Amino acid sequence: MSHSYPQAGKTPRVAAVIVAAGRGTRAAGAGGPAKQYRPVAGRTVLARTLDAFTSHPRVDCVLTVIHRDDRDLYDESAAGFVGSLLDPVFGGATRQESVRIGLEALAGETPDIVLIHDAARPFVAADLIDRAIEAAEGGAAVPCTPVTDTVSVVDNDIRGETLDRSKLRAVQTPQSFRYADIHAAHQRAASEGRDDFTDDGAVASFAGLDVTVFPGDALNMKLTTPEDFRHAEARLLASLPDIRTGTGFDVHEFCDGDHVWLGGVKIPHDRGVLGHSDADVALHALTDAIFGAIGEGDIGQHFPPSDPQWKGAASVTFLAFAAGKVKERGGIIANVDIAVLSEAPKVGPHRATIKKVIAETLGITEDRVGIKATTMEGRGFIGRREGLCAVATATVRLPV
Incomplete structure (x- = not known):
């Protein structure tokens, strides 16, 4: 088997393959997206993983292997990496085939070196990537961490042999290889009908390569279960200690029409709402709350009603822009809450849909979105059914 490597003094060309073709749904539940597309503290798992590799100065190119049904989800996660990623390819029936x-x-x-990494490990650190690149000079290497628990063989719920944990290691990714060697190893496994390997180090060993180990990282956790995601979110929130809160308010009067927009949802009504855009008081108030939390002015400053391009515009555009400003600062939106004041239309029947729209627009989970409504008991501008208004708060966490 070839063991080609750059000449002495030449910097090796490094590629990364991010394996994101799995269909695992244990983390998101039945009917939810695969775990690599689930958001953690405002960004999908895949986006965080891609960020780690595209931002690393020693990684020259990054290619993602995805499921053919996930192209739209991939495009959303990869939107912030234009020009930094190779076009994705569709994977196969198994992880091994996808790699x-x-x-x-x-x-x-x-490439001279290839790093193969599971998308579900978004906390891969730059120094671990460095160690992987350096370890690849030996031909094949995998990161490992010590096993600290007692490990026993169990058969039919009966405990059997206790294994010597001093000889056991938990294997992680990124696993690193000379590209030509691991490519040939995978081709050989496929030609011999071997499709039962669960990681690439095993494929390399099967093909006769000596696979060395290098220190992994206990923080380089693989996200699989809902509990994993809760731990991951708590960890990310703890890393952003600057907590900001903003408030927003908006009011619009009714006019002739047959619907109103509330929280990004078109609701049938016997009146319309007067406004330059779609006059969505809930999203206007929330957008201002987010701007307020990060000291970015207000919605009128960014989207002036004097500008004709915003005539009739969907207010989710404004909300997404505000969320982008938080992301630019390296922060996350931790929680939002909206109260709509209206005699009619009623918000209750549409609450679930509104929560979903806002959560998807902000890239947060629905349990971080509050939406409620109340009347003015027939009093004032709202009570006379002349219009409606909304009050919103947003909590944002930023790095110091």
């Missing part, structure tokens, strides 16, 4: 497809797609990039 082989990814390696074949890299052939035109002529």
